[in-house]
Amino acid sequence: MILINGELKNTLTITDRGLHYGDGLFETIEVVQGQPVFLRQHLARLKAGCQTLKIPYPDETLLLDELKKICECCEQGVIKLMLTRGSGGRGYRQPEFVKPTRIVALHAYPDYPEHYKTQGIQARFCHARLGLNPLLAGLKHNNRLEQVLARSEWQDEFQEGLMLNLHEHVIEGTMSNLFVVKDQIVYTPEISVSGIKGVMRQIIMHIAEQNNIPLQEALLTKGFVLQADELFVSNSVIGIWPIRSLENKSYPVGKLTQKILVALMDYKARDIAA
Amino acid sequence: MILINGELKNTLTITDRGLHYGDGLFETIEVVQGQPVFLRQHLARLKAGCQTLKIPYPDETLLLDELKKICECCEQGVIKLMLTRGSGGRGYRQPEFVKPTRIVALHAYPDYPEHYKTQGIQARFCHARLGLNPLLAGLKHNNRLEQVLARSEWQDEFQEGLMLNLHEHVIEGTMSNLFVVKDQIVYTPEISVSGIKGVMRQIIMHIAEQNNIPLQEALLTKGFVLQADELFVSNSVIGIWPIRSLENKSYPVGKLTQKILVALMDYKARDIAA
Numbered sequence: 001m002i003l004i005n006g007e008l009k010n011t012l013t014i015t016d017r018g019l020h021y022g023d024g025l026f027e028t029i030e031v032v033q034g035q036p037v038f039l040r041q042h043l044a045r046l047k048a049g050c051q052t053l054k055i056p057y058p059d060e061t062l063l064l065d066e067l068k069k070i071c072e073c074c075e076q077g078v079i080k081l082m083l084t085r086g087s088g089g090r091g092y093r094q095p096e097f098v099k100p101t102r103i104v105a106l107h108a109y110p111d112y113p114e115h116y117k118t119q120g121i122q123a124r125f126c127h128a129r130l131g132l133n134p135l136l137a138g139l140k141h142n143n144r145l146e147q148v149l150a151r152s153e154w155q156d157e158f159q160e161g162l163m164l165n166l167h168e169h170v171i172e173g174t175m176s177n178l179f180v181v182k183d184q185i186v187y188t189p190e191i192s193v194s195g196i197k198g199v200m201r202q203i204i205m206h207i208a209e210q211n212n213i214p215l216q217e218a219l220l221t222k223g224f225v226l227q228a229d230e231l232f233v234s235n236s237v238i239g240i241w242p243i244r245s246l247e248n249k250s251y252p253v254g255k256l257t258q259k260i261l262v263a264l265m266d267y268k269a270r271d272i273a274a
Numbered sequence: 275m276i277l278i279n280g281e282l283k284n285t286l287t288i289t290d291r292g293l294h295y296g297d298g299l300f301e302t303i304e305v306v307q308g309q310p311v312f313l314r315q316h317l318a319r320l321k322a323g324c325q326t327l328k329i330p331y332p333d334e335t336l337l338l339d340e341l342k343k344i345c346e347c348c349e350q351g352v353i354k355l356m357l358t359r360g361s362g363g364r365g366y367r368q369p370e371f372v373k374p375t376r377i378v379a380l381h382a383y384p385d386y387p388e389h390y391k392t393q394g395i396q397a398r399f400c401h402a403r404l405g406l407n408p409l410l411a412g413l414k415h416n417n418r419l420e421q422v423l424a425r426s427e428w429q430d431e432f433q434e435g436l437m438l439n440l441h442e443h444v445i446e447g448t449m450s451n452l453f454v455v456k457d458q459i460v461y462t463p464e465i466s467v468s469g470i471k472g473v474m475r476q477i478i479m480h481i482a483e484q485n486n487i488p489l490q491e492a493l494l495t496k497g498f499v500l501q502a503d504e505l506f507v508s509n510s511v512i513g514i515w516p517i518r519s520l521e522n523k524s525y526p527v528g529k530l531t532q533k534i535l536v537a538l539m540d541y542k543a544r545d546i547a548a
Contacts, residue, residue: 054426090354094422131410134407143417146409
């Protein structure tokens with residue numbers, strides 16, 4: 001089920017700037033018990049992205065209405081909420097009056113095995129390097145060729161690939177953010193010149209603060225990551241997946257990972273109940 | 275008039291990866307006397323881009339057939355030829371069998387005043403910086419948010435904005451490549467970590483070689499560009515536009531610019547006649 005500007009459709013006008021330039025933003029939202037999870041945080045990020053890209057943020061009641069409609073027919077699933085700069089002519093210049101395109105699409109919940117969460121996943125390092133771009137770093141925009149190329153490096157042998165940027169700092173997974181536990185401190189890569197600031201990443205940072213777990217944003221090297229005590233990745237659909245193997249090294253599903261995982265489950269349950 | 279995979283249409287399936295990730299490439303081709311100009315060079319670049327992005331290059335007879343159909347109804351115009359990785363599910367991973375989407379769209383020839391070519395244009399430097407990304411540099415791919423943001427910095431006061439990258443090297447215009455004449459040598463920015471290798475740029479480099487005009491690819495600073503004897507920009511639609519003003523400095527439509535412009539007109543006439 002897909003709503004485009006509120007209408008049930010599955011095609012888009014060919015002049016949409018989302019197609020021509022990746023000129024848009026998106027949110028991937030988990031649906032549980034017919035509710036979009038962490039909706040407030042997702043909409044806040046979308047709004048912030050609109051400000052950076054100068055895309056007019058739509059009337060939020062429209063978005064909420066469309067999300068509600070989509071959720072009505074779904075107990076569990078994933079919503080991809082996309083906002084593009086709408087239609088335009090040939091050329092980068094935006095039209096005088098921008099009418100953004102709202103796309104709200106419902107997808108089946110992916111059938112990830114439960115043991116990814118309990119026993120961890122197998123990860124690798126990607127060859128493709130993230131570029132440097134402070135202007136766009138942090139945003140979940142539609143210019144995602146780097147992730148597409150990185151994800152094309154393997155098939156099913158791994159559940160995630162970690163990406164370094166041109167400075168040889170480890171930044172994120174192709175579809176997730178990274179957390180590294182070392183000596184009772186949780187580190188997550190600084191997202192200032194490369195990478196996406198995931199909503200789940202923000203939530204984990206908040207949970208760590210609430211639970212007095214030391215957490216720092218930092219520039220992390222491959223060597224530092226490999227010497228971790230615990231490793232995990234996060235996104236809005238998977239929540240947290242521990243990493244159990246990376247480059248022939250093994251990692252336990254450690255105590256801090258478990259503590260954050262339990263706190264996240266609790267935080268999420270409260271969000272759904274609210 | 276728009277052909278999508280050979281069919282006359284103006285909508286695209288919402289699952290196209292061009293929309294979701296800017297996962298595609300495009301060519302902007304001038305049509306003169308019902309002929310796509312420099313078609314061989316455009317298709318060669320498209321093919322090279324496909325190899326880098328691992329998008330299957332379509333059967334070229336299909337593309338040629340669709341381009342011919344589009345040109346039949348047009349004396350002069352601009353074709354945007356786009357190739358995306360086709361439809362896919364949610365997520366960066368490409369489908370097992372990729373069926374690229376071919377989009378061939380005809381646009382009216384833009385009504386640029388003739389004096390842009392004869393007397394030159396007014397240009398500015400953009401604030402937005404191009405990121406660094408050797409993986410994607412050179413390609414005319416659909417991840418074009420940098421150009422969109424740069425082009426949003428002004429309205430009609432200028433005809434082009436020049437962009438620097440994070441290294442503070444001048445790379446290109448938002449929709450053109452740059453050439454700088456200094457002491458009888460033509461310089462054009464090296465496109466290795468940022469920017470697009472325009473088809474017209476390649477042709478101008480070829481013409482310079484044929485005409486024994488010294489031309490070098492180089493790392494150019496803003497200061498060097500400002501101290502130029504002559505400046506011009508190029509793309510497949512405008513051909514060559516001299517720059518007559520940049521940051522309160524004036525530039526003549528100089529002898530080397532004129533020499534290249536005349537040689538290009540001749541080279542183009544021969545391409546159309548062939």
